[in-house]
Amino acid sequence: MYNILVVDDERIHREGLIMLLEKICPDDMLWEASNGQEAMEIMNNISCEIVISDIRMAEMDGLQLQKKVKTDYPETAFVIVSGYADFSYAREALQFHASDYLLKPVDAEELKRAIKKIKKSKNQDQVQKQKVDQMERRLKESAYGYMEWLLNQYIHHTRRKVWEPLSEMFPLRQEGYLMLIRINKQHLILNEEMKREIGYCIKKHLIDTSSITFQVNGTENLLAVLALSGSRIEQEQITQIEEFIQNILVLEKNRIYFAVSSLYTDMESCGNKAYEEAMAAMKYSFYEEERYLQAEKYLSDEKQEDSVGSEAILNSIKEGNLEKSEAIFEKITEVLSEHKSVQPDIFKRKIVFFFFRILRYMEPYLKAEHLSELNALDNRLIESQWYSELKKRSAELIKNIIAFREIADSQETDPLDESRRYIEEHYQDEISLEQIAALYHFNASYFSTLFKQRFGISFSEYLSDIRMEKAENLLKTSSDKVRKIALEVGYKDPNYFNRAFKKRHNMTPEEFRKRVG
Numbered sequence: 001m002y003n004i005l006v007v008d009d010e011r012i013h014r015e016g017l018i019m020l021l022e023k024i025c026p027d028d029m030l031w032e033a034s035n036g037q038e039a040m041e042i043m044n045n046i047s048c049e050i051v052i053s054d055i056r057m058a059e060m061d062g063l064q065l066q067k068k069v070k071t072d073y074p075e076t077a078f079v080i081v082s083g084y085a086d087f088s089y090a091r092e093a094l095q096f097h098a099s100d101y102l103l104k105p106v107d108a109e110e111l112k113r114a115i116k117k118i119k120k121s122k123n124q125d126q127v128q129k130q131k132v133d134q135m136e137r138r139l140k141e142s143a144y145g146y147m148e149w150l151l152n153q154y155i156h157h158t159r160r161k162v163w164e165p166l167s168e169m170f171p172l173r174q175e176g177y178l179m180l181i182r183i184n185k186q187h188l189i190l191n192e193e194m195k196r197e198i199g200y201c202i203k204k205h206l207i208d209t210s211s212i213t214f215q216v217n218g219t220e221n222l223l224a225v226l227a228l229s230g231s232r233i234e235q236e237q238i239t240q241i242e243e244f245i246q247n248i249l250v251l252e253k254n255r256i257y258f259a260v261s262s263l264y265t266d267m268e269s270c271g272n273k274a275y276e277e278a279m280a281a282m283k284y285s286f287y288e289e290e291r292y293l294q295a296e297k298y299l300s301d302e303k304q305e306d307s308v309g310s311e312a313i314l315n316s317i318k319e320g321n322l323e324k325s326e327a328i329f330e331k332i333t334e335v336l337s338e339h340k341s342v343q344p345d346i347f348k349r350k351i352v353f354f355f356f357r358i359l360r361y362m363e364p365y366l367k368a369e370h371l372s373e374l375n376a377l378d379n380r381l382i383e384s385q386w387y388s389e390l391k392k393r394s395a396e397l398i399k400n401i402i403a404f405r406e407i408a409d410s411q412e413t414d415p416l417d418e419s420r421r422y423i424e425e426h427y428q429d430e431i432s433l434e435q436i437a438a439l440y441h442f443n444a445s446y447f448s449t450l451f452k453q454r455f456g457i458s459f460s461e462y463l464s465d466i467r468m469e470k471a472e473n474l475l476k477t478s479s480d481k482v483r484k485i486a487l488e489v490g491y492k493d494p495n496y497f498n499r500a501f502k503k504r505h506n507m508t509p510e511e512f513r514k515r516v517g
Helices: 011-024 036-043 062-072 087-095 108-156 160-169 192-205 235-249 271-287 295-303 311-319 322-339 344-365 368-383 387-411 415-426 433-439 444-455 459-477 482-488 494-505 509-516
Strands: 003-007 029-033 050-054 077-082 100-103 177-183 210-215 222-228 256-260 292-294
Touching (some): 003 011, 011 029, 011 050, 036 050, 036 062, 050 062, 077 108, 100 108, 108 160, 108 210, 108 222, 108 271, 177 235, 192 210, 192 222, 192 235, 222 271, 271 292, 271 295, 271 387, 292 295, 322 387, 344 387, 368 387, 415 433, 415 444, 433 444, 433 459, 459 494, 459 509, 482 509, 494 509
Parallel strands (some): 003 029, 050 077, 077 100, 256 292
Antiparallel strands (some): 177 256, 210 222
């Protein structure tokens, strides 16, 4: 839709032109003015693409209006309408780039042709302008993209050859530091305009500092700032930058974290070192407490390896008391968060191992499909980006362990009790630890440990006790030969039975029979 302004001091002529234009341009917006002054008032408030004006008017004639319009609004097309076929008028009108010169009375076809020609020209101009704008935008994006690529090479590689062109653009051989900005917002997409605005804001607040802001490759929410200055950013400056980013990205408060490397005397050779240092500090944003993280504070913590496990947790695991384990887990996470006693990645791995031990202990009491699901949930804890997220996932895992335990208890008997009953019913058969473990879906070594923890005696000792008790009873109540009794209670080698019996009773089976008989 076009805005078309008709200017004529004679109302009849003006209304006649309006009527013609309503038929020729039904979709366009039509405006009218009775003189040049009134026309300029309209032009100053409404962007008119086409002006159709009479020449002879009081106060400001058509040619004066044309000059004024072309000076103030050079993109506006101007059509002169005159009752005089005077070449001098036409020449002057064309001198100021009139689009057309029409004689009164205006012919509808002539007017239609003039309007069509103007619109065609404007459409072509618009297409050309869009092409130019697009080309300029691509050039800017290409230049910015190349710069961002160089800066990422600079912070990720120690070999100068990879990022050498950057040193020709920036005076890197001076004091400076690297700052990382982490924005806690899911599915964040930082377009070029947003990054530039954030960069301008940082430049504005880092007085006497040369800085450039760019996005770290492979991330959605991590920006880096290369700052060349003899002094590091202050808390007040960070607060101002934080408020700006919150407004531009529409964020809640306390969702932005800043990590600043040490101050280096020569940034040309320290880009990668400064980045690694700032990244090490930024890891502590996981705890969601401090939002301004200075590298020096956290460098000494990198080697800390305090165990998440404790005697209390191990005891609660052995007891099978998951509520107690959950409470202890909560206390440990609070301590780690409050005192920063462990580096976040190490902390997460230890939490995963903590639940791994719980699940190993609970294995006999859970269905195989439930155990598989719980192990998958445990492994995903390492993906937690924030401390609060880890606590939420951990609480959910503990709830699932409890729920699946209750399901298993309501549907199945205890596999350890079942294994003991199996031994009591099949002691005379040739059975082994490996056979029983496989029967109840256990690893043999793990089953041996669980069996001893539950019954206070090893598998082999328990089997031997059962067989000896049965043998003692047969020796007392039957006249069967010792060889036959040995076979009946599960000993395939009578000589081995004799040795085992004598070791247990300090007498042979025959001597035992005589004594109790």
